[in-house]
Amino acid sequence: VTTPAKASEEFIGAAEASRSPAVPKVPRTAREFVFALCIVGTSTLVALALRPYVAPTNLAMIFLLGVVVIAIRCKRHPSVLASFLSVAAFDYFCVPPYLTLRVSDYEYVLTFVGMLVVTLVISTQTARIQKQAEGSAISRQKAEAARIQVETEQMRNALLSAISHDIRTPLASITGAASTLQSQGEKLQPGTRQELLESIAEEAERLNRLVTNLLDMTRFESGIELRKDLYPLEEIVGSALQRMGRQLDQRQVTTYLPESLPLVSADDVLLGQVIVNLLENATKYTPEGTPIEVAAEPSDGAITLEIRDRGPGFAPGDERRIFEKFYRGRAEGRGVGLGLAICKAIIEAHRGTIEALSRTGGGAIFRIRLPLEG
Amino acid sequence: VAKPYVLIVEDDPQIRRFLRATLTAEGYLYHEVLTAEDGITQSEARRPDLILLDLGLPDHDGLDVIRRVRESSQVPIVVLSARGQEADKISALDLGADDYVAKPFGVGELLARIRVALRRSAPITDEGTVRCFGRVEIDLDLRLVKVDGEQVHLTPNEYKLLQVLIKYPGRVLTHRQLLNEVWGPNHLDQAQYLRVYVAQLRRKLELDPARPKHLQTEPGVGYRLVIE
Numbered sequence: 001v002t003t004p005a006k007a008s009e010e011f012i013g014a015a016e017a018s019r020s021p022a023v024p025k026v027p028r029t030a031r032e033f034v035f036a037l038c039i040v041g042t043s044t045l046v047a048l049a050l051r052p053y054v055a056p057t058n059l060a061m062i063f064l065l066g067v068v069v070i071a072i073r074c075k076r077h078p079s080v081l082a083s084f085l086s087v088a089a090f091d092y093f094c095v096p097p098y099l100t101l102r103v104s105d106y107e108y109v110l111t112f113v114g115m116l117v118v119t120l121v122i123s124t125q126t127a128r129i130q131k132q133a134e135g136s137a138i139s140r141q142k143a144e145a146a147r148i149q150v151e152t153e154q155m156r157n158a159l160l161s162a163i164s165h166d167i168r169t170p171l172a173s174i175t176g177a178a179s180t181l182q183s184q185g186e187k188l189q190p191g192t193r194q195e196l197l198e199s200i201a202e203e204a205e206r207l208n209r210l211v212t213n214l215l216d217m218t219r220f221e222s223g224i225e226l227r228k229d230l231y232p233l234e235e236i237v238g239s240a241l242q243r244m245g246r247q248l249d250q251r252q253v254t255t256y257l258p259e260s261l262p263l264v265s266a267d268d269v270l271l272g273q274v275i276v277n278l279l280e281n282a283t284k285y286t287p288e289g290t291p292i293e294v295a296a297e298p299s300d301g302a303i304t305l306e307i308r309d310r311g312p313g314f315a316p317g318d319e320r321r322i323f324e325k326f327y328r329g330r331a332e333g334r335g336v337g338l339g340l341a342i343c344k345a346i347i348e349a350h351r352g353t354i355e356a357l358s359r360t361g362g363g364a365i366f367r368i369r370l371p372l373e374g
Numbered sequence: 375v376a377k378p379y380v381l382i383v384e385d386d387p388q389i390r391r392f393l394r395a396t397l398t399a400e401g402y403l404y405h406e407v408l409t410a411e412d413g414i415t416q417s418e419a420r421r422p423d424l425i426l427l428d429l430g431l432p433d434h435d436g437l438d439v440i441r442r443v444r445e446s447s448q449v450p451i452v453v454l455s456a457r458g459q460e461a462d463k464i465s466a467l468d469l470g471a472d473d474y475v476a477k478p479f480g481v482g483e484l485l486a487r488i489r490v491a492l493r494r495s496a497p498i499t500d501e502g503t504v505r506c507f508g509r510v511e512i513d514l515d516l517r518l519v520k521v522d523g524e525q526v527h528l529t530p531n532e533y534k535l536l537q538v539l540i541k542y543p544g545r546v547l548t549h550r551q552l553l554n555e556v557w558g559p560n561h562l563d564q565a566q567y568l569r570v571y572v573a574q575l576r577r578k579l580e581l582d583p584a585r586p587k588h589l590q591t592e593p594g595v596g597y598r599l600v601i602e
Contacts, residue, residue, distance in 0.1 A: 201480075208478055227594075230566040232573040238584050239591035255584040259577070263566065269460060269594040294584075 032074040036082040039066045044089045051094060059094045060111045063087075064118060071122035079126075083119030087112045166210055170203035177203075209280075213338040216273070217325070220342065224349040226270065230263040233296050233303060239268075240275035241294075247280065250288045256295035264303050264370055270346045271370075274354075277339040278307040278366050286311025286363070302352075302371050310363040319356040378492055380404045381422035383413035383439060384454065385432050389477075393426065396481050402488075410434035414442045417449065424492055425451045427471070429462055437465055444470040450491035454479075460594035467548045467595070474546070490544035505540050507588050507601035510579050512540060519579075526578050531556065535571050536579075539589070539599040548596040572597060 043066035047059045063086040071079040091101050095108050103109070177196040185193065234257045241253065264271075275294070282292050286309045293308040314322070321327050325341040343366075347354040352370040359365045380397055384390050385408045397404045407416050410431045417425055417439075425443065429436035440451055453466045453474040463474050472491040475484050503515040511520040517533060519526050528536065538555045539547065549565040556571075557564070572591075576583035590598045 204478070230569070232569055234573055234576075234584050235569060235591050236593075238576075238586055239593050241585050242590060253585075255582070257584050263570075272593050 029075065029078075032078040033081070036070045036074055036078040037085070039070050040082050040085045040089060042066065043086060044093060047090070047094050056090075056094050056096070056108070057111060060090055060115065063090050064115055067115060067119045068122055071119050072126055074123070076123045076127055079119055079123035083116050087115055090115075167207065170207045170210075173203045174200050174207075213342060216342050217338050217345075220345040220349075224270070224345060226267040226349055228265050228267050228350075230265055231268050231271075233257060233261055233264050233305065236264075236266065236268050236272050237275060237294055237296075237305075240272045240279065243272070243276050244279050244283075247283050248292075251283065252291040254291065254293050256293065256297075258297065260298070261296055261303065262298060262372060265372065266350055266370065267346075271350070274343045274346050274368070275305075275307070277343050281339055281366075282307060282309040282311065282364075285309075290363075299369070301373070302369050305368045305370070307366045308359060308363060310359075310361075313358045313362060313364050314356060319358070322356055323354070377401055377403050378423040379420070380488070381413070381417055381420060381425045382406045383408075383410070383425060383431065383436070384428040385409070385430075386428070389428070389454070392481075396484065400485060408432070410436065410439045413439045417443050417447065421447075422449060423495065424488060425449055426454060426488075427451055428454045429459070429466065430456065437462070437469060440466055440469040440471050448495070450495050452484075452487050452491050463595050464548050464550075467546065468550055472545060486544070494542070494545065505543075505601075507540075507543070507599070508579075509581070510588070512536065514540075521579060528575075528578065531571055532575050532578070535568075536575060539597065543599055543601045546592050546596055546598045550596075552596060 040063075043063045047062045050059060050062070067079070067083045067086050070082040074082075088101065090111070091103060091108070092099060095103055095105075177200045181188070181193065181196055188196075234255075237255060237257060241248065241255075279292065279294075286292075290310045293306070295308065296303055296305045298304075323340050323344040324337075326337040327341075328337040344354055347368055347370070350370055352368060354366065354368045357365040357367060380402050382390060382393055382397075382404055384393065384406070390406055394404065394406070405416065405420055405422070407413050408431075410433050413425070413427065413431070416422075425439075427436050427439055431439075436453065440453075443449065443451065451471040453463070453471045454477060455463050455466070455474050456477050463476075466474060472494060473487045475487055503513060505512045505514065509522045511523075512518070513520075514537070519528055519533070519536070534556045535552065538552060549568055550562050553562050553564060553568055557567075561567070572589060573583070576586050576589050580586045580589060588600050590600055592598055
């Protein structure tokens with residue numbers, strides 16, 4: 001019962017591990033300093049080139065532009081350093097007298113101060129925005145973790161109620177029938193005895209299917225291991241029909257499997273399980289005596305396999321939800337709601353798709369698309 | 375006719391209980407042991423006609439029992455295995471077990487397996503050279519195959535495959551065993567060819583090749599020619 005929860009925790013753990021920064025911190029700061037120096041250098045070269053044509057105050061704009069770029073891209077320290085260097089470079093190269101740090105006109109002090117203030121303001125703002133972004137990423141992670149936990153919790157509850165209902169019901173029938181036979185065996189009509197015996201066998205079979213599904217699902221939660229090979233689809237469909245056995249006695253099952261179908265690359269046991277689950281679904285949810293069709297055809301680079309019935313079809317919106325774990329499409333659902341979730345897990349492991357469609361003229365179609373290669 | 379003597383190697387008391395009931399009702403004699411060790415020694419001491427062997431025994435793997443028994447005896451072995459352990463089934467069969475039933479199994483299936491396995495060890499009566507199942511008639515002497523009285527042409531590989539299957543009617547044969555018998559030991563990993571030939575045989579011999587009555591698939595394990 002605890003396995004799904006554990007699987008989710010492992011999933012979270014794995015996500016965290018993969019999120020750890022791929023780039024170490026120290027080189028990043030070093031890179032930022034180098035970046036800042038390059039920008040200041042570029043600003044200086046551009047300013048020098050423009051110096052004969054442009055007034056010094058306007059040259060300051062070039063340095064300012066460089067500093068803004070640095071402040072946006074880098075952390076505070078490279079930005080401040082860059083603004084001091086820019087002021088110095090501006091003074092040294094662009095303010096007469098050139099090539100000294102002396103200043104002839106004290107108006108330039110205003111330019112220096114302006115540049116420094118702009119740098120500090122922008123880099124502070126940038127740092128704050130970065131922090132906020134990180135913060136919201138963390139809270140998003142927290143929300144995601146909480147969501148997964150809620151889902152795990154819901155799943156556990158659904159599992160528990162499924163188990164208490166779907167395991168207890170057949171167990172109750174078995175216990176009842178067996179104890180009746182035990183205590184009143186002699187007095188019962190032969191017909192009644194036979195009925196009780198049949199119900200024991202059927203209910204035990206139902207329990208077996210349930211346990212199989214639960215085991216499969218927990219196994220698939222931790223990843224499906226496929227044993228793929230090339231198979232004629234006919235063989236996989238055939239052994240699924242064979243496994244269904246007497247469950248299909250009351251049904252007309254028609255198969256449309258053209259001889260020209262290419263071999264499919266699949267795990268025969270698991271793909272067979274998918275077909276069995278879909279056929280069981282059809283027998284469970286459609287009236288006795290209604291026909292079932294199994295049809296396949298090649299479609300570019302893939303094989304499309306359809307299981308079609310003439311039952312009540314889907315309630316609106318159910319076409320997607322029925323593949324969710326523990327979702328039961330119809331109120332009188334007689335399963336745990338795992339069969340289709342298992343189908344989806346298996347088909348997706350084959351890199352295929354499975355969808356449910358309403359059929360024209362009434363009924364349901366389950367359509368599987370399996371890629372040919374791989 | 376002497377009643378067949380079955381050695382039951384199974385540790386679960388409930389399973390033994392129903393095996394006892396079934397075997398008695400069918401007129402078999404039996405002896406029960408609970409461990410692999412006892413299974414090996416009792417199979418030598420008692421010389422049973424058949425061994426029913428559980429693979430999950432408390433002391434050793436059931437596969438060890440098959441290995442040890444096969445060192446000195448060809449007694450038919452039917453394995454009781456859990457579902458989903460295809461690898462175990464294949465190992466058991468390749469080690470020389472005759473067949474398996476997957477738990478939980480019905481009595482009908484178990485008895486069918488036992489009968490087929492016992493038939494293998496029965497002294498060969500002269501059955502002639504014509505074999506029949508369903509609509510199919512095979513003349514092993516003339517290498518002729520007829521369906522509903524009409525002669526059907528089989529390729530040499532298809533015929534060879536059918537010949538191997540008809541040699542072991544009712545018995546599961548692993549991919550490996552079939553590949554070895556039909557194509558030889560150098561082609562043991564080419565199961566997809568085998569599948570293609572089986573598909574072709576079905577088209578020629580079965581009424582509905584997608585729902586074969588005779589040439590049945592044992593998913594993940596191999597094939598079985600059902601003739602009754």
